Amino acid sequence: MSIEDDRLAGAVEALDALGEFEHPWMGAAFAGIPRHRFVPDAVWMPDPGGGYRALERSAEPARWAEAVYAPHAPLVVQVDDGRPAVPGVGREASSSISAPSAVLFMLRALDVQPGDRVLEIGAGTGWNAALLCERAGPDRVCTIEIDPALAARAREALETAGCRVDVVCRDGELGHREHAPFERVIATAAVGHVPHAWIEQSAPGGVIVAPRIVPFHQGGLLRLVVADDGTASGSFDGGVMFMPTRGQRFTRFDPATLITDNAWEHSVEDTTALDIAALDDVHARFATSLRVPDVHHLLEPDRGQGRTLWLADAAGTSWAVVRDTTDGGEVNRFGPRDLAQEAHDALVLWEKTQRPRLWDFRTTVTPHGTTYRVGDTDQPFAQDPGAPRR
Template sequence: MNGYAKVIAELDAEWRGAFERAPRHTFLPDTLWIPDDGEPSGYRRVERSREPDVWWDAANADDSVVTQLDDGASGGPGVPTSSGSMPSLVATMLRELAVEDGHTVLDVGTGTGWTSALLAARLGGEQVTTIEIDPVVAAGAARRLEAARLDPRRAVGDGLGGWRPGAPYDRIHSTAAVRTVPKAWIEQTAPGGVVVTPWGTPYANAGLLRLVAEGAGRDAHGRFVENAAFMWMRAQRPHGVTAPGSGRAKAGASPMDPDLAEENVHAAFAIGLRVPGVRPAHRWDRADPGGTYRIELSDGDGSWASARYRRWEAGDAVTQVGPRRLWGEICEAREWWVEQGRPELTRFGLTVQPDGRQCVWLDGPEHVVGDVTG
């Protein structure tokens, strides 16, 4: 039994029927991108007509599969920008969405068309609206949806603004990660409705958020219910890790083993909440990876830091430039996480206020961790 079949076997009857009627492979394009460390981009192009076995193995696996690099541009660095989502995670998201017969759903990020097909198979196409920012991706999804005789309402546009013509929705479901929940999503959700979206910080793209909208003029509250990493909404992609600025560099030893900065997803998630705007990257010299492997950090606003993994106690292990001492902030954030009892990400939640302000809290809204409005 392949990975996809195992996922179906564990579904309840209503969703099992939808997954059987709209199998993921039906919505995957003939060209996929498979991870390959031997390629400069880290991905190898696989054509269904030339390598059918490889294509089918990817299509039937319980894993995400990349369907576009670099927003479709040729000659780019090889950054995944569209994919077919992991079946078990899609099942989790749909379970958290908790749709009922008669519900209307806005599906943000059509992508391959698969999740909108599942929703249409479960609720009926007239109950589902799906929106995609990339017109080429949207056109491919439309062809596959029509071939499958599943017909959700379709729109091309930036899903961060929702889709007002179909509002209000009982449920809003996003297949792309956000750093700030769009105010439009809350405004376009019916009172008592649910928003399910991947959510993250520049430091850790890690949480699956389930929000309940209480209606106009009231806060929306929700918890992070699962570890989930999705591609970013285009307008909310974090900045890259830039080179150090022109300020005076300060060198020193690290107060902690740099491995602890990304010890596990829960530590990284908590650290990301405490170090706003900070993006990590890893660098090494291929000729001497053990001696030069390091984590670099940038806030995109002139502050930069680097910490070496080996010999991190030495006086030259850490370099920091700019108004913020980013490595110091990372170490303090991890210490805070330890002091709180090393909470898992599911102990955190988020509140969206009517004016769009947003804060993350630990265990309850009264224990605010930080403002993440952006």
């Protein structure tokens, strides 16, 4: 038995013991479509000093196989959009193969049935598309990849494995109207706004599963059911962390470049009721992001003088620096918006609505935006106009 086959057998046993194979087809597909046959020989491991270092299969086969079959860890297969400045060294992860447990979690939510037409956004290595093909059937899965090199490699891996999957190289946010309608749509990259093309290209009663990313929180797995009127409604199945689609990447928030000396001199000094400690709760952060979806934050650890929270809007026109002191909160704010007050108001509403958790929020997506409600209440908790239709 090869190192890879041994690791595959161990992963099947471990995931089965954890109850990850909710349906028999999932265990059979996992065992019958070896993950290592879809992973490139060079993968990227986090460097303790920051960034990523290449791990070559030929140099460290045992470590490579271990990384491929780690049950709960994703594996980076591309850095810097395939163009690292230094060979063997990467700055930013730009594509990964999701952890086996995360893949199975999303497949359970998607609930693909034999014969379903499936649209996958983000082919990556092609392994997830192969699992979908095993369930839906040959020629029933279309997977979209925006990166030409990744698309070509996924196509080759799928053909070698004998999986009849249509691999299309284009922007996944546009969907694939030529093969619509789809009974199932799954995104393996996170979105801040669900593209309405996915809803338009879904059959009534179709299911859309996509990681929803927000600035204050790692995000949640959104499961929507499409209605006859072209809207989609659903809820969050749990917390997940995925790279965003390339069209919805967040700009890295760097206070040092945003807050210049000149801007600081013109900032307003004030006090604030914003409780920084409340943002330690992941559900509070998620709720805050729903109310202020365009505000990024950076919460610094306590270094003996209290904690500091940096806030900035996506436009870069307003920011706030909140310091948590023994006498209360102090803030320096700049620009037309009072971001500390907006965050405080969001937390107050979260408290008034009985501190709802991620999965307590119901979501409705229409051509005009997204509405979030807590449970079955009629009163919206938050409304987001969403991105312009493309």
